[in-house]
Amino acid sequence: DADVTQTPRNRITKTGKRIMLECSQTKGHDRMYWYRQDPGLGLRLIYYSFDVKDINKGEISDGYSVSRQAQAKFSLSLESAIPNQTALYFCATSEVAGLSTDTQYFGPGTRLTVL
Amino acid sequence: GQSLEQPSEVTAVEGAIVQINCTYQTSGFYGLSWYQQHDGGAPTFLSYNGLDGLEETGRFSSFLSRSDSYGYLLLQELQMKDSASYFCAACGDDKIIFGKGTRLHILP
Numbered sequence: 001d002a003d004v005t006q007t008p009r010n011r012i013t014k015t016g017k018r019i020m021l022e023c024s025q026t027k028g029h030d031r032m033y034w035y036r037q038d039p040g041l042g043l044r045l046i047y048y049s050f051d052v053k054d055i056n057k058g059e060i061s062d063g064y065s066v067s068r069q070a071q072a073k074f075s076l077s078l079e080s081a082i083p084n085q086t087a088l089y090f091c092a093t094s095e096v097a098g099l100s101t102d103t104q105y106f107g108p109g110t111r112l113t114v115l
Numbered sequence: 116g117q118s119l120e121q122p123s124e125v126t127a128v129e130g131a132i133v134q135i136n137c138t139y140q141t142s143g144f145y146g147l148s149w150y151q152q153h154d155g156g157a158p159t160f161l162s163y164n165g166l167d168g169l170e171e172t173g174r175f176s177s178f179l180s181r182s183d184s185y186g187y188l189l190l191q192e193l194q195m196k197d198s199a200s201y202f203c204a205a206c207g208d209d210k211i212i213f214g215k216g217t218r219l220h221i222l223p
Contacts, residue, residue: 033210040123042202042215043158058210090157102206103148106157 004107012113021076023091031094032074036087081114117141119214126220135188137203146206147186
């Protein structure tokens with residue numbers, strides 16, 4: 001079974017709709033992240049969480065919100081979707097041990113289309 | 116600000132060697148990572164440099180020079196399956212910043 005799972009894998013929605021993307025992990029990591037990927041722009045950080053009580057904005061948090069329901073679950077919400085939020089969304093986890101690599105383990109991604 | 120620069124595309128021949136460069140500007144920098152992403156797939160971790168010098172993992176090597184804010188990924192004995200996008204990522208402060216990625220095209 002995959003260590004980091006995302007649901008749904010694909011979603012088409014309409015402008016103005018609220019949508020939630022979910023992420024679950026079985027790696028036991030404290031840190032979880034949400035990224036979006038657009039062609040030619042790489043991976044941009046939306047939100048990150050170091051534990052259940054710690055939520056931080058990334059570089060492109062406007063229009064998004066998150067919820068860390070448990071160590072293993074981190075959800076991303078678009079309160080009112082707009083077409084320029086059409087992108088590939090990745091959830092990731094990491095485990096930090098001192099000045100470690102902070103290696104990111106990515107889920108399979110959710111392809112979101114906003115019409 | 117924080118930024119990473121890497122070439123958008125690189126083309127090489129099967130069996131050859133290719134180097135993908137990355138320059139960075141980021142606060143609280145403590146290491147440079149590299150990730151590989153095949154079309155339709157998720158990024159996967161390749162290597163990490165926390166210290167200056169070369170790190171070797173099989174056909175892949177990665178180099179870091181902190182004084183030059185520069186690193187590179189070296190891929191040897193290229194195979195068609197190495198066709199993918201490669202991202203450098205600067206590990207700093209409390210998060211990682213990714214470059215925009217380099218698309219590696221391999222010719223037979």
